[in-house]
Amino acid sequence: MVTKEQFDVFVYNNSSREDDKTELFKSLVPPNQWKKVTGMGAHEVAEIIRDDQIDILIELAGHTANNRLDVIALKPAPVQMTYIGYNNTTGLGTIDYRLVDEIVDPLDSQQPFSEELVRVPGCFLCYTPPSRVPDVEDLPALRNGFVTFGSFSCLAKVGDPVVALWARCLQEVPNSRLLVKNKGFYSQDIQATFINKFKAYGIQEHRLKLLALAPTSYEHLNIYNEVDLALDTFPYSNTTTTCESLFMGVPAVCLIGTTHGARVCHTLMTAVGLGEFSASTQEEYVTKVKGVCSNLQTLSMLRKNLRQIMLSSPLCDGPGFVRDKYEPILREKWAAYCNGRVPSQQVFSSSDLPDPLAPGPFAPPLAPGASLCVQVFEAERYWCVGAWWS
Numbered sequence: 001m002v003t004k005e006q007f008d009v010f011v012y013n014n015s016s017r018e019d020d021k022t023e024l025f026k027s028l029v030p031p032n033q034w035k036k037v038t039g040m041g042a043h044e045v046a047e048i049i050r051d052d053q054i055d056i057l058i059e060l061a062g063h064t065a066n067n068r069l070d071v072i073a074l075k076p077a078p079v080q081m082t083y084i085g086y087n088n089t090t091g092l093g094t095i096d097y098r099l100v101d102e103i104v105d106p107l108d109s110q111q112p113f114s115e116e117l118v119r120v121p122g123c124f125l126c127y128t129p130p131s132r133v134p135d136v137e138d139l140p141a142l143r144n145g146f147v148t149f150g151s152f153s154c155l156a157k158v159g160d161p162v163v164a165l166w167a168r169c170l171q172e173v174p175n176s177r178l179l180v181k182n183k184g185f186y187s188q189d190i191q192a193t194f195i196n197k198f199k200a201y202g203i204q205e206h207r208l209k210l211l212a213l214a215p216t217s218y219e220h221l222n223i224y225n226e227v228d229l230a231l232d233t234f235p236y237s238n239t240t241t242t243c244e245s246l247f248m249g250v251p252a253v254c255l256i257g258t259t260h261g262a263r264v265c266h267t268l269m270t271a272v273g274l275g276e277f278s279a280s281t282q283e284e285y286v287t288k289v290k291g292v293c294s295n296l297q298t299l300s301m302l303r304k305n306l307r308q309i310m311l312s313s314p315l316c317d318g319p320g321f322v323r324d325k326y327e328p329i330l331r332e333k334w335a336a337y338c339n340g341r342v343p344s345q346q347v348f349s350s351s352d353l354p355d356p357l358a359p360g361p362f363a364p365p366l367a368p369g370a371s372l373c374v375q376v377f378e379a380e381r382y383w384c385v386g387a388w389w390s
Helices: 020-026 042-051 140-144 160-172 188-199 217-226 240-247 264-271 282-293 296-311 318-338
Strands: 007-013 034-036 056-059 079-082 097-100 116-119 148-151 177-181 208-211 229-231 252-255 373-379 382-389
Touching: 007 020, 007 042, 056 318, 079 318, 140 148, 140 296, 148 160, 148 217, 160 177, 160 188, 160 282, 177 217, 188 208, 217 240, 229 240, 229 282, 240 252, 240 264, 240 296, 252 264, 252 282, 282 296
Parallel strands: 007 034, 007 373, 056 079, 056 373, 079 097, 097 116, 148 177, 148 229, 177 208, 229 252
Antiparallel strands: 007 382, 056 382, 373 382
């Protein structure tokens, strides 16, 4: 949470469902600064934001379900940012900045963005574990006599190339198993389809363990006690799934891609000092998997210490992230606006004209002495923030 003495935070809740997390966020702002906007029209919401005199609008949903990009497109705040909820550009000229880091979006990235990229020092996000969590148990391979790979990814991320690479890992590590957990496995038909994809590579059904969703977060995390090594997906890597895996003592091998979405696991592994688990090619991915599995004692020692390593890292230092990285960015971009900064724009290497969706001019500057306000939207689980700055 930003410093209350410097920022006045408003939350605009667009969620179709509310839970304990909703109540937690509600408790962080004054009651009159938490506003339910679900079902309201874009112009109506934009007018509410303008009436609240929001200065910095931080959009946290992107093109995910139930987003309010329709509101953002009306430019209800003079400075607008997008952050964390979506792994690609919004394509909206009304959004000035996108918060990233130098690993997920390196300086030589060729991925086009309509927003100006603001590279946060270190990792661009943080992770806070649930309050009730299971203990990390000993390495399963030491009691089972075989290695268990794991993936709790959305099945949409597990395309045919991923299946082919995971099958290679199973072939290269004798007697190994693969545990995959996904809500789609409530369906026997989906299970059968998934199993048949691996059978095509000679992987028999007994080497696969398919699980549907667990009823609670505690039970979900506890399933990691059956996993020795996580296998990341590509070209869309895992974010929360990787954080949960690390917290439960399970490192992940990932394939570094060329886009933001293909590099998130890499920046998370780097944040906890495990960048060597990231591979640049599929061949290297298999080699790293084989190398980790060939030294189970080292993997066991890492498992016992990984939770504390993670908790002691910047990845789990939310207050430090806000104080040292997030707030300075907000102040810097607001000062730039107040000083008449030119419109943000993507830097292109070609001589072609910028995309027509490139950012347009900022809103007119506020009167001298006006205070800053930051706002938040929620689209399902993601939020968009707005706040005053005094």
